[in-house]
Amino acid sequence: MNQKHTPVLLCLPFATLVALGALAHPQQKKPSLAPPKQAPKQALAGTEFARDVVPLVKKYCVSCHTAPKGTGGVSLSAEKTFEAALKNRAIWDRVGPAVLENRMPPAEMPQPTAAEREKLGHTLESLFSQVDCQLNDPGRVTMRRLNRAEYNNTIRDLLGVTLRPADEFPNDDVGYGFDNIGDVLSISPLLMEKYLSAAEKVAEEAIVPPGAGSRPLRITARQLAGLGGGGGGSQEGFELGRTGDTAMASFDFPVAGVYTVLIQAYEQHADPKPTKMGVSLDGKQLQSFDVAATVQNPQTATLTLTIDQPGRHKIGATFLNNNDRDAEDLPFRRKGQDRNLYIGFIELQPPAGFKRGLSLTLPKDDTDAAWDAAAHSVLDPLAKRAFRRPPTLQEKTKLVALTHLAREKKIKTEFPEGVQLAIRAILSSPSFLFRPEPDAKPNDPTARRLLNDYELATRLSYFLWSSTPDEELLRLADQGKLKNTATLIAQAKRMMRDPKAAALAENFAGQWLQLRKLAVVQPDDKSFGEPLRQAMTQEALRFFTGVVQEDRSVLEFLDADYTYVNAPLAKHYGISGITGDAFQRVTLNKDAEQRGGILSMAAVLTLTSNPSRTSPVKRGKWVLDNLLGTPPPPPPPNVPELEAQKGATQAETLRKRLEIHRTNPACANCHAQMDPIGLALENYDLIGRWRLNDGGKPIDTAGVLPDGSKFSGPSELKRILLKKKTQFTHTLTDRLLTYALGRGIERSDKCNLDTMTKSVENSQYKFSAIVEAVVTSVPFRERRGDESGKKPAP
Known part of the structure; x- marks a missing residue:
């Protein structure tokens, strides 16, 4: 793009952009709700x-x-x-x-x-x-910017592009366990630079010239990722030198349909046998090809994929037959002849008729009126979805004016470039990067108001989809219908059935269950590799998604007679009869005593272990934190680690070492809560395999909680937790409300949470009942001004 046409708006300091955004989105005066009732009579209390x-x-x-x-x-x-x-x-x-x-x-x-x-x-x-x-305080949410996941998803749904520019942004800070909390989502100078760069790249990708059809996405050898030890990409190709080495490409599939995949490949010839290449989707091999081409004349393998679930998927090209494993190839290896496979690119072609990005209609002639009409036709609806509200007349006029910066005499060339300039301005606007909810009296904590329909649509969409509202939500907002409770509930249920609700598993469950940490753990166990790590994560996410989309009881998170496994995970669990890399739902039957619910999933058990052994303390704390909502306080200072405790190294079992640790009065109270829970899970080793002995010693899983509850082993522990179902439901509702609001839960929210928990119990603990309770709650539908001088919670 010609840099001399860069819009002035994009060169302004960010503080100025924020000010312009506030001017462009003037505050609408809302009538304050009735002031809070009086506190209980002090004399009686x-x-x-x-x-x-x-x-x-x-x-x-x-x-x-x-x-x-x-x-x-x-x-x-x-x-x-x-x-x-x-x-x-x-x-x-x-x-x-x-x-x-x-x-x-x-x-x-x-x-x-x-x-x-x-x-x-x-x-x-x-x-x-x-x-x-x-x-009955509705609370106040600090104006939130889009986090990385929300930015990527919004770009995808707004413009139909598959770029993921936010992957290059700095990591989002976390508050109250989530990365969408307004108080911690600050903007650094580096992030602002990334925003401007991303806006330019996305704008260029988003515009489809008139007459252009669907555009393929190509990932070159230099951009491919290696799995299993691939030699890396170069201009000549991505080298695969060992059996099982894989060149991996990640694509966003914007719609369900039939896609075409092209893979350019050639071989380093070593013997008469052809080189074999396997092609996989999300780890499941689909087809194999013989490769008998040279670097001078590479071949292109073609296959079709039917995608039922839009979203991000991985396509892999795997080397299947290096000659280091075949005795018949020994004479060739002795001559120094080694067979290798090289991948030039992996390309994805969208379904026929699909157009990625925005299709443009050129101006009818070179008059200002024709130009402006064509610009308004594409920019007005785009700005509405980007700003998540109707753009003001001033905003629409400014955006069209920006397109004129690219206008010369050749309309066919310059009109798309002018629209790109306007898109860059839209994507750099505070009204896009932030989710403002302006108040008439922002510093008055008694000035309560109902959210307007566009603000409700935005909260609902980013809660369930981590993305911008779709056309149906905005249409209902235009009609003023989202304030209607029945309409709000109906939309929430519709959205939970949509494939985009997978974002709730990825972004809510991934943080509530701390699954994201699994990506960096490195257990000291040779059987733990990347395929098993991925399978562990997928089991938990698929289980959560199943509960959401089938509207099952949330108590199944505590115990269930089914789970989702593929062959590697089934082998890990000792479940027979499962083949292939594709996941399938299995009924546990006799395995139900060992598995069932999130607490016995390998993902949770692995991330709550130490690198070289299990950790009852970590596992017990995880249950208290995430399932019961009673996190223990931080350990007191100057208390030695378990292994450093006097006499602990001589103890025969981990249980004995923990008993010695609890002799310290400063440790006893908290460990009396954590240790019994963690010890009940000792039948699972550090990566979640079932066992009966540890170091040749039988495992003792008996325990007693401070309230007198006795149990032994994971199955009895799960029964104890099910007796605490109200506490668990309250905790899950608390977490989901935190995530939906983008702020921490305060003491003033307790009454609302108690009411919400009761409504879930009355609805047989259905997941939809929690979502319904959240989206119809006072904190979700209302907000108030802030107290003067009040600082946000850490």
Whole structure:
């Protein structure tokens, strides 16, 4: 593109762009909702607190938790009234659950009776709940920019291109367990440069000249990725020198349909046998070809693929028969003749009739009116979808004016270039890069308002699809129908059935279950390789997707009689009768005692192990964090690691070493919660294989939780967790609401969460019930101004 035509808008500092975006999207004054109701009468609350809480706290707690330096940094001796306790709410919120769950007081201290525990815990819960429910605060979400996944998906759905420019962006920061939290999604100068560069590349890719058909995507030898030890790409080709070496190309398949794949290849000849090349899709071999061509005259293998599920898929070209494994080839190897395979490129041709990008209609003549009409016809609808709202007249006029920067006399050449300039401006605009929800009174925490229909469409779309709203959502927003609860629920259910809902598994489940960490773990086990790593991840993601799209009970995350495996994973699990790399759903039957639910999946068991051994502590903490929502506090300073504990190295078993570790009073309370859970999973080794012995010693999986629950082994642990189904459902709803809102859950959200959890229970724990509860909740549909001077949570 001619650089002299670069739009002025793209050269402005980012702060100026933000200001322009605010001007272009003027705030619409919304009527404030009724102010929050009054808090409970202080006299009544104070009476209950003084009668049912203070005496028990004095009797069982203040001996350790006394100002100024209470045990664990918790002091309870100063607050004698409910009003004082409210000011120290962060501490008192921890008291009730700790007492009700028998985590406090410590075992060596005097213990309250069951009735005293109920009175103390439930009184605190009730008093604080009254405050939260009467406030019914919708909260406030910091204006969010698109994260990397959202940017790539939005570009794909907006312009039909398969570029993934955000893969080159800096990694997104994580807050509250997710990378879509507004408080941490900042913009650095480097990221702004990446945005401008990406906008130019995408704009050039997006424009389809008049009369052009579908355009193939070609990944050259230099761009191919190696799997299994390929020698890398060069101008001559990607060298595959060993049996099993693979040249891999990743493509985004924008629509379902029949695609054509072309692979250019040649061989380094060594003997009379032909070189064989296998072609695979997502690891499953589809077809093999004989390659008998030279570098001077390479051959092109062609095959067709039927894609039912749009999205990202991998096409691989694999060397099948290097002569290092065939005894008949020994004479040739002795002569130094080695057979190799070289890949020149892998090309993907879209289905017939599919046009990637935007099709342009040229101006009818060289008049300004014809030019402007043609520009408006393509840019107005594009800006609406990019900004996720109707563009203002000022915005539309500016975008069309930018196209004139490329205008000379040759309309057929310059009109597409002018549209590219406007697209670059759109993709560099704050209205595209951010998801603004402007308030009339942004600094007034009492100024509540309902979101408008376009803001609801945006929240809903990025929640379930990690992408921009589609035409149906925007049409309903135009009609003002998304505020209708029934319409909002119907759209959420439609979107969960759409293939784009796979983003919920990738981006929500991948972070909730911490599956993304599996990509970097390196267990010290020779049987662990890339195919098994990929299979572990796919099992968990497919299981989650199945629960979503089949609208199954979320309790199946805790225990189920089925899972998804391919041949490598089935072998890993000891499940017979499974062949090939394709995944299939299997009923576990007799294997149900060993497998079933996410807790027994190899992905979770591997990422919660140490490189050389299992870790009951990590596994127990993972369950508390992600399934029960009761994360233990960080370990106290100066406490030695398990292996460094005095006497631990001489202990015969890992259980004995943990018992020695718990003799430290600073460690005992938290480990009493984590260790029994982790030890119940010791039948799984560091990469999730089933075992009965460890180091020649029988494994003891018995345990007791602080609340007195006894169990032995994973199957009994799962039954215990199912008894805590309300706690699990509350935790999952909490996580899903956090992800949907893009902010952390606060104390004021508790009442809404309790109501949402109850509605899920009343709907047989269906996944759709959680989504329905989220999208119809007050925090999802409303927002308020911020408190002056309030800093975002870390």
